[in-house]
Amino acid sequence: MKNKLFRSIARVVPVVLLGLSILSCKDMFEIEPETTLDIEKSYQNVYDADAAVIGIYGKFLRLAEANVVLNELRADLMNVTPNAAAHADLMEVNYHTVTEGNKYADPRPYYEVILNCNDVLHNFRKMVKENKITQDQFNYRYSDIVALRSWVYLQLGIHFGSIPYVTNPLANVNELKSQAAFPRIEFETLLDSLINFTEKIPHKGVYPEGTSLLVNIDGYNTRKFFINKRLVLGDLHLWKGNYTNAARHYRVIMETASDNPGNTTRYFNMYRVSWAEAFNPEVGFNGTQSTPWDFEWVWDLPFSKDFSPTNPFIKLFANAGGEYLIKPSQKAIDNWAAQTRSSLTPGDIRGTWAVQYQFGQPVAGKYLQNFNPALPFDTKGNWFLARISMIHLRFAEAANRDGHQKLAESFVQRGIRRNFTYPDSLLTTTNPDVSRTQQTFLPAPYDFDARIGDFPHFRAPWHRHDGLRSRAGLQDINLEGATQEGIEDAIIQEAALELAFEGNRWEDLLRIARRRNDPTFLADKVAEKFEKANDPRAGEVRSKLLDRHNWYLPFRWE
Structure with missing residues (x-):
């Protein structure tokens, strides 16, 4: 019996991931991509299972360029440079004129990851049945690969709309060309299937300490390399409109360290936007695994200068040193310039590190x-997949739609x-009674306690919580009397300031447009980036995006 798992897994993966192969499974990464392996030699123990997991992530890393290009260039915060005129694929993505053969609109690389996931899941089930791995070892690795596959499927749904949904192992991605054998399902049906499958995984937490996949390689700890399952589940429910369930999953992430109150710094600041640990962008975006990085990043994959895939x-x-094909849009730059700091000076400090200038031109x-x-x-770098500020914004999005x-x-x-903090005659500056304030008094998952007091000394779990604008040193915006949509507009605008260029923008805009059944929301925001650039095609782009069919890329194999 032959297993073609490694037919399409690249032989070389990034050095940090490759380093895990020292766990007795080095030979697996020396196999040529077209070589088939005898299943009896491929899945013998937990280290072989680890090699399969790492192989999947090595393949997954090759999606980084398309993911960022599609989620940013299709939206309003990035634009093409004059150098991109020679790159038809980028121009098509930017102007929403994607044609057959565009490399960024090719679903096959996504399905190569999915089909490899299917093979691995099939063999993991067999391994645990044959007692080659323990039930716990199975639970952790199986759940990881299911969640990763669901994330990839969600991206396919976001960009292509209707797609084939396949959970069985196949030998070759081109088998999916058969429309009769693998009919496409609509995005809403896909969300139902993904939620149903992913909610059933046996382990929803991160890999526990002591798991053989968690190691230090060349100064990197692998703990943040693997997908956060609660993130996937929260996002799936948010897209579906199951707002309470989405918030529940996001809340678990935000309280990741609540089981370790002995370490007060980690307990109060880990995955909470906190006044005590302001995010240091210079540390956070250079891959240095410092304490601020650890408190901020939920999912972050590195590129190495020595191994493929190279940093795109x-x-x-x-x-x-690059080709300078994509740049921050003038709209993004103006967004930051329009903010006012607490000191009443203009500008948002987040813009000063999100945008640099080289040869007088703005760069990401x-x-x-x-x-x-x-x-x-020396091309090392990172694919920034999720940080806690994104989780906080999506939690806020869910809470708002839930009426809070x-x-x-x-x-x-x-x-x-x-x-x-409510006005109350019992509260004084010197000895506040906080028993009836500094709490939300809402049902779970919206029940937050942010009390702080000194007589007696008391610190509730969320007493250090800060909002994103406050953490960035900005004045509040006036939301007095704002409607639900008004609050939602503020959340999406804050996401533009906080998360620009990180691969989230198109999906954020699309999710709101779908929820409101309002094509103008998406069309106007994207067209504005062209208007800010004095691009005469602004009207053309707006007209295209007013047609919902143009929200999705053509699903083609050739």
Whole structure:
């Protein structure tokens, strides 16, 4: 019996991931891609299972370029440079004129990851049945691969709309060309299937300490390399409109460290946007696994200068040492310039590190923190997949749609404690009675306690919570009397300021447009980037996006 799992897994994966192969499974990565393996030799023990997991992530990393291009260039915060005129694929993505053969609109690389996942899941089930791995070893690795596959499927649904949904192992991705054998399902049906399958995974947490996949390689700890399952589940429910369920999953992430109160710094600041641990962007976006990085990043995959796939973002974004094909849009730059700091001075500090200037031109600095044009072959970098500010914004989005506008505003502006401090004659400056304040008094998962007091000394789990604007040193925006849609507009605008260029923008805009059944929401925001650039095609793009069919890429194999 032959297993073709490694037919399409690349032989070389990034050095940090490849380093895991020392766990007795090095030979697996020396196999040529077209070689077939005897199943009896491939899945013998937990280290072989680890090799399969790492092989999947090595393949998954090759989706980074398309993921960022599709989610950013299709939206409003990035635009093409004049250099991109020679790159028809990028121009088509930017102007929503994608034609057959566009490499960014090719679903096959996504399905190569999915089919490899299907093979691995099939063999994991067989391994645990044959007692080659324990039930716990199966639970952790099986759940990881299911969640990763669901994330890839969600991206396919976001960009293509209706797609084939396949959970069985297949030998070759081209088998999916058969429309009769693999009919496409609509996005809503896909969401139902993904939620049903992913909610049933046996382990929803991160890999526990002591798992053989968690190691330190060349100064990197692998803990953040693997997908966060609660993130996937939260996103699936958010897209489906199951807002309470989405918030429940996001809340678990935000309280990841609540089981370790002995370490008060980690307990109060881990995965909470906190006034005590302001995010240091210079540390956060250079891959240094420092304490601020650890408190901020939920999912982050590195590129190595020595192993493929190479970092694609230097070529795309660098004006010095790259080809400078994509740049921050003028709209994005104006967004930051329009903010007012708490000191009443203009500008948002997040813009100063998100955008750098090379040869007088703006570049996406988030992706170039590690790159020195004087060392052009040192191309290490990161694919930034999820950080906690994104989770907070999506939690706020869910809370707002669940009818909790004040709580949603807290996550955007000044935090829970300050937003839920009520005037009361019993409260004094010197000895406040906080028993009836600084809490939300809402049902789970919206029941937050942000109390702080000194007589007696008391610190509730969320007392350090800060809103994103407050953490960035900005004034509040006026949301007095804002409607549900008004709060939602503020959340999406804050996401533009906080998460620009990180691969989230198109899906954020699309999700709101779908939810509101309002094509103008999406069309106007995207067209505005062309208007800001004095691009005469602004009207053309707006007209195209007013047609919902043009929200999705053509699903083609050739």
